[in-house]
Amino acid sequence: MSGEHAPSTPVAAERASLLTPFNIVTGLIVFVGLILTILRFTKGLAGVTNLSDNNPWGIWISFDLLCGVALAAGGYTTSAACYVFGLKRYHSAVRPAILTAFLGYALVVFALHYDVGRPWRLPYPIFYSPGPTSVLFEVGLCVFLYLNVLFLEWTPSALEWLGLKKWRNVMVKMTLALTIFGVVLSTMHQSSLGALFLIAPSKLHPLWYSSYLPVFFFISSIAAGLSMVIFEGTLSHRYLHDKMDDHYLSTHDQVHLGFARGAAVVLVIYFFLKLVGLALDNNWHYLLTGYGAMYSLELLGFVALPALMYAVGVREKNLKIIRWAAVITVLGIVLNRFNVSWFAFNWQLPAAERYFPSWMEVAVSIYIVTVGLLVFRFIATRMPIFYEHPDFKEAELEEEEPHEHETRPHPQSFGH
Numbered sequence: 001m002s003g004e005h006a007p008s009t010p011v012a013a014e015r016a017s018l019l020t021p022f023n024i025v026t027g028l029i030v031f032v033g034l035i036l037t038i039l040r041f042t043k044g045l046a047g048v049t050n051l052s053d054n055n056p057w058g059i060w061i062s063f064d065l066l067c068g069v070a071l072a073a074g075g076y077t078t079s080a081a082c083y084v085f086g087l088k089r090y091h092s093a094v095r096p097a098i099l100t101a102f103l104g105y106a107l108v109v110f111a112l113h114y115d116v117g118r119p120w121r122l123p124y125p126i127f128y129s130p131g132p133t134s135v136l137f138e139v140g141l142c143v144f145l146y147l148n149v150l151f152l153e154w155t156p157s158a159l160e161w162l163g164l165k166k167w168r169n170v171m172v173k174m175t176l177a178l179t180i181f182g183v184v185l186s187t188m189h190q191s192s193l194g195a196l197f198l199i200a201p202s203k204l205h206p207l208w209y210s211s212y213l214p215v216f217f218f219i220s221s222i223a224a225g226l227s228m229v230i231f232e233g234t235l236s237h238r239y240l241h242d243k244m245d246d247h248y249l250s251t252h253d254q255v256h257l258g259f260a261r262g263a264a265v266v267l268v269i270y271f272f273l274k275l276v277g278l279a280l281d282n283n284w285h286y287l288l289t290g291y292g293a294m295y296s297l298e299l300l301g302f303v304a305l306p307a308l309m310y311a312v313g314v315r316e317k318n319l320k321i322i323r324w325a326a327v328i329t330v331l332g333i334v335l336n337r338f339n340v341s342w343f344a345f346n347w348q349l350p351a352a353e354r355y356f357p358s359w360m361e362v363a364v365s366i367y368i369v370t371v372g373l374l375v376f377r378f379i380a381t382r383m384p385i386f387y388e389h390p391d392f393k394e395a396e397l398e399e400e401e402p403h404e405h406e407t408r409p410h411p412q413s414f415g416h
Contacts, residue, residue, distance in 0.1 A: 026373070026374060029366060030367065030370060030371065030374075033363065033368075033370070036048060036364050037364075037367075039360070048358065048360040048361065048364070050355060050361070052353075054349060054353055054355075055346060055355035058115075058357055059342070059357040059361050059365060060111055060364070060365065061115060062337055063337075063338075064108060064112075065111065065112070065115075066193060066337040066340070067333065067334050067337045067338075068105075068107060069104070069105070069108060069189070069193060069221075070190070070193075070220065070333050071224050071333065072100065072104030072105055072108075073190065073222065073225030074100055074101055074224075074225040074226070074228040074229040075097050075100065075153070075182070075186075076101070076179075076182050076183050078090060078097035078098070078225070078229055079097070079179045079182065079183075082094050083175060083176050084176075084179055084180065084183065089251065090255055090259075092247060092248045092251045092255060093229055093259075095157055096229075096233065096386065097225075097228075097229050097232075098150060098153045099157070099376065099379060099380070100376065102147075102150040102151060103375055104372070105143060105146060107368050107372045108143065109122075109147060110371075111364075111368050114364055125137050125140050125141075126140065126141060126144055135196055135198075136196060138188065138189070138192050139193060139196065142185045142186075145185055146185040149178050149181055149182045149185065152171060152178055153175070153178050155167075155168075156172055157379075157384055157385055158383060160383070160389040161382060161383040168392070186221075190217055191215065192214065194214040194215075195213065195217075197209070197340055198211070200345070203345055203346055204347075205286075205347045206283050207283055207287075207291055207292065207295045207344065208295070208339055208344045211277075212276075212277045213340075215273065216270070216277070219269060219273060220270055220336060222266045223263050223270060223333070224330065224333040226260075226263040226266065227259075227263055227325070227326040227327075227329035227333075228326075228330060229259055230259055231323070231326045231327060233255070233256060234256075234323050234326070236380070236386065240377075240380055240381065240386060243385070243386045244386040245386070245388060247387075248386050248387060253319060257314055257317065257319075260314050260326075263307075263310050263326075263329065264311045267303055267304075267307035267329065270303060271307060291344060294339065294343065298336055301328075301332070302328055302329070302331060302336070306325040306329040306332065309321050309324060309325035309328070310322060
């Protein structure tokens with residue numbers, strides 16, 4: 001009897017393994033997202049959004065673009081720390097950060113197809129009708145180029161998985177050049193996203209409008225990138241622990257402590273720069289208004305507080321405090337981008353004319369994030385992201401730290 005049931009057991013087990021709470025929830029989100037995608041591209045923007053002439057930019061720009069680009073900054077901050085500043089002890093965090101950044105920017109471009117009226121014209125500014133005097137053109141060009149840079153930086157993982165050693169070695173030799181190019185592009189477009197709002201001094205509330213907006217956006221993106229590496233690393237450590245080798249696990253805590261130290265310094269600088277901007281524009285009296293309460297909450301609760309938590313966490317070597325500080329910082333960056341592009345934008349319009357997203361806009365954003373999460377898990381469980389591929393381990397060690405440490409062969413099966 002056991003022989004009759006044996007062939008069906010692996011199939012039943014495979015089906016049972018697919019019906020996890022995670023797969024069921026993500027499956028429902030993807031299903032709803034696909035239906036909304038059909039509605040968006042058959043009924044137009046008016047069919048699924050609350051956008052209007054007064055509010056042409058909604059949550060898709062605020063969350064998918066502004067927040068997405070800032071939170072994907074872990075790619076350039078981590079690779080710059082490792083390859084430009086020579087901090088090789090952070091090397092184990094480079095591949096996860098690059099993958100997160102690559103997917104983040106890819107999803108930004110993916111989300112733009114929903115947000116622009118005629119998405120098939122997205123390549124026009126790059127290839128057919130450039131506008132070199134436009135800040136938006138610079139943002140688009142930098143994002144386009146940086147997405148390609150991130151793809152090239154990510155390819156060694158895929159090439160190792162595919163066993164294409166020759167091409168993989170070529171790409172590894174380009175690492176430093178790609179990193180420098182990526183840092184330059186990131187500096188330009190992270191700051192230019194803030195510069196976009198300089199053309200709307202009458203629409204953006206004075207507390208958030210400042211000639212220092214490009215600097216604010218750039219500095220805060222560094223804090224966002226460092227915090228996202230900690231946040232993403234914490235989640236990966238919990239849910240993808242079996243995909244990590246001994247070297248990654250042994251450096252995990254030190255990477256987080258080092259990034260927390262950097263984030264604390266950056267957040268303190270950002271905090272005082274915001275005060276300088278407030279003082280130069282003499283906007284203190286706005287702090288006593290409702291918008292002032294929101295501004296104070298952003299500055300004290302999501303900049304000063306995580307800076308203090310990072311500092312205490314590093315001094316006490318308390319990773320729990322550091323991880324909570326990373327969560328608060330990430331939420332603070334989201335709040336700041338929402339304030340600049342949504343809550344404090346068109347602040348003088350009557351309440352009836354203010355923008356509030358439809359449930360379908362929110363659902364599409366959740367769908368896009370879910371797609372990114374599924375792709376990240378697919379790649380991280382198959383390619384050498386959290387471990388060194390056994391065929392390339394010796395080469396990697398020679399390139400990084402030839403005499404500092406030894407790693408033991410990882411017992412798990414690689415590749416598939």
